[in-house]
Each structure stands twice: as C-alpha cells, then as structure tokens.
Amino acid sequence: MRVALMVTCINDALFPDVGKACVTLLRRLGVEVDFPDAQTCCGQPMVNTGYLDEAIAPLRSFVKAFEGYDAIVTPSGSCAGSARHQHGMVARRSGDPELVAAVERTAPRTYELSEFLVDVLGVTDVGACFPHRVTYHPTCHSLRMLGVGDRPTTLLRAVRGLDLVELPRAEECCGFGGTFAVKNSDTSVAMVSDKARHVRETGAEVLVAGDSSCLMNIGGALSRQQAGIRVMHLAEVLAQTATGGGQS
Template identity: 60%
Template sequence: MRVALFATCVNDAVLPRAAIATVRLLERLGVEVDFPEQQSCCGQPQFNTGYRLLTEPLVLRMARVFETYPYVVTPSGSCAAMVRDNYPRIGAKARAEDRGEELAEAAASLAPRVVELTEFLVDVLGVTDVGAHFPHRVTYHPSCHGLRVLGLGTRPLALLRAVKDLELLELPGAEECCGFGGTFAVKNPDVSAAMGADKVAAALSTGAQVLCGADNSCLLHLDGMVRRRHAPLRTVHLAEILAATETTPWRPGSPA
C-alpha cells in the first residue's frame, strides 16, 4: 500500500522526530510512504484566528498535492480535524458567497482521505500491536481535536497497551484541554498557562516519566511548561513510542 505522509508544518520545522518516527513505523509495517514535498500547512492557524480567506489557497494546495493518494496519513489529530471538519465549511462558505465550487470540490475530494495515524493503524491496517518496545512509565493526553472532533476513542490507548514493557498510567482529567489552542496560547496567555500547569501537574501526579500525545502542537506547549519548571517529565509523540523497538530503542536527545 502506498500512502502520503502529511507531516504538518509544526512537525516539519520544529518537531521532526514524530514525522520521522511515522515514516519508520509505517515502513516497518510494510507501507510504502511518500512525502510530497510541495506540502506545507493545512491553514489551521489562519482559519482558527479568523482569517478564512487566507486559508483558502492552502486548502487548494493540500488538495492538489495529495490528489493521487488513497490515504493521507498525518501524525496530528488537530490537522486531520482541520481538513475533515473545516475544509468542507470553507468550501460551503465560498459557495454561499458565490465564489464558485472549486474549494467545495477540493474539500470533498481530500477530506475523506485524510486519516490520523492511529486511525490508519487501527482501522485501515487493522493492527494494535505494532511490535513496539518502550520500557518506560507513560501517561497519555488525548488532545481535544482527536478526542472530540475525530472521535479517536480508545485507539491510541489500545496501541499503547500493546507496546511491550510500557507501563500505561491513567491521566486524571485526561479529556480536559491542555490550554494550547493555537493562537489562544498567545492571545490568552494567562488562562492558557493555567490550563497547561494543571495538565502538567496531573501528568506528574501519575508518576509517569513520559507524557505522550498524538498532537505535537499540544506537546510543544506542554514541553515548554515542563522545561520552564525543570519537571521530571518528557513529552513524546505517540509515533515515537510506536516506532521504538528493542533493536532500535527510543532515545532522548536533540531533535533529529
């Protein structure tokens, strides 16, 4: 099977380990991965901040870049949700404004083919045990867009439970937002930080060494708070855990 990786702009520029791990993991599972280099960003920052029209060129670009792939796999719940939930809205609004069908068609073509990594593993490949090994105590934060917009449900936990030697610890108040929220983090810095502090405290209360998530934008915010506090916790993307094996273990370190 040949799929496209939509790495997302955050993973590409700032946290490439998750994208690299996604490639390694999928290749290990026999999937042929392509990375169309004309890809960039889904436009979520613009759209969610109120700049819908500035999102539109990116909608068209995404549809064009990924046109030929049956699946577009992305290690980000919120970017997948942006495409699946908001692209059709952008298309519908453009149509309502009498600006043609192009955006609506682009959205209708792309949206159903974009899948978040855990959906791809569990629903498309039909695996929960991906042969990973990760001998650490882990707690999982289900980011809001994956949890509520995509409805990822127990998929990430099922994948983590199948990881050898991984001790999974339940995160209290897991379903509560970490406070990132894109530009919310800078437009409402105090509330965002208060939410993030509570999330970090909840993660620390579990005794976990690793705070795992499936959305690096949330982890970026939480990692910034963890490091500011010098807290004994690492934020690690789920893909990195699933990519780790006994022969090629996960290692901390400078990204890529």
C-alpha cells in the same frame, strides 16, 4: 494503496523526528509512504483565528499535494480534524467549485495516525518496545472532533515493556488552542499549569500524546518547571523497537 504522509507544518519545522518516526513505523508495517513536497499547512491556524481568506492558499497547496492518494495519514488529531471538518468551509468561501470538489475527495481520505493503524491497517500491536512508565493525554480534537476513542491507548498497551498509567482529568484541555495560547496567554498558562501538575502526579517518565502542538505546550511548562518528564509523540513511541531508536 497509495499513502501520503501529511507531516503538518509544526512537525515539519519544529519536530521533524515525529515525521521520521511515522515513516519508520509505516515502513515496518509494510506501507510505502510518500511525502508530497507541495504540502504546507492545513490552514487551521488561520481558520481558527478568523482569517478564512488567508486559509485558501494553504488549502490549494493541500489538495495539490494530496489529491490522488488513497489515504492521507497525519500524526495530528487537530490537523486531521481541520482537513475533515473545516476544509469544506474554506473551499466554499473561495467560491471555486473545483476546490470544493477536490476537498470532497481529500477530506474523507484523511486519517489521524492511530485511526489509520487500527481502522485501515487493522493493527493494534505494531511490534514496538518501550520499557518506560508512560501517561497519555488525549488531545481535544482527536477526542472530540475525530472521536479516536481508545485507539491510541490500545496501541500503547500493546507496546512491550510499556507501563501505561492513568492521567487524572485526562480529558481536560491543556490550554493550547492555537492562537488562544497567545491571545489569552494568562488563561492558557493557568490551564497548562494544572495539566502539568496532573502529569507530575502520575509519576510517569514520559507524557505521550497524538498532537505536537499540545505536547509543545505541556512540554514547555514541564521543562520550565524542571519536572524531569519528557514528552513524546505517539508515533515516536510506536516507532521504538527492542533494537533501539525509531529514527530512519
């Protein structure tokens, strides 16, 4: 099986450790993973702001990078959702039948990390060790657009030493929403303030989620409040072993 890592633009530029954790984790599970260099961004920031024409160039680089792979794995529910549910619309907008056909091949092969681990590899215990008190925020797109369900928490419960505590009002949006966070920043801040309060109430040391964008939002608020709670991507936690760090 040829597997490609779709690292996402935000992880590439701002959170490279999340990408490295994916590589470490997948290799540990016996998956040789490629990083096709042509990849850039799935185009979701443009699509969700209404700039469909501007999403066509990123989509072309997406299919150029990922066509031919059996599985495209991404540490993001939101970007997986974009590839599966929005690329078709952008391709049709381009009027290019070849792009439409290419998307029909890449869209169903795109998996969010927890989906790939549980559904494709059939693994729920990835052999990780992380002896910390953790709470988990199910990001909106992984929860509602993809329907990943309890896959991430099943993976977390199997991690040695990890104490998973429930997050109050877990399924409520953190207020990120892409350009929403800037275009409607007051409302976004009101939402993330409540989310950060719920995270603090759990007494967890670490907040885990499957999307770096949401973690950047909640983590940004927790950091400003000097809350003493760090945020980690699901991949980073699952990459940790008893012998220490997850990085390659």
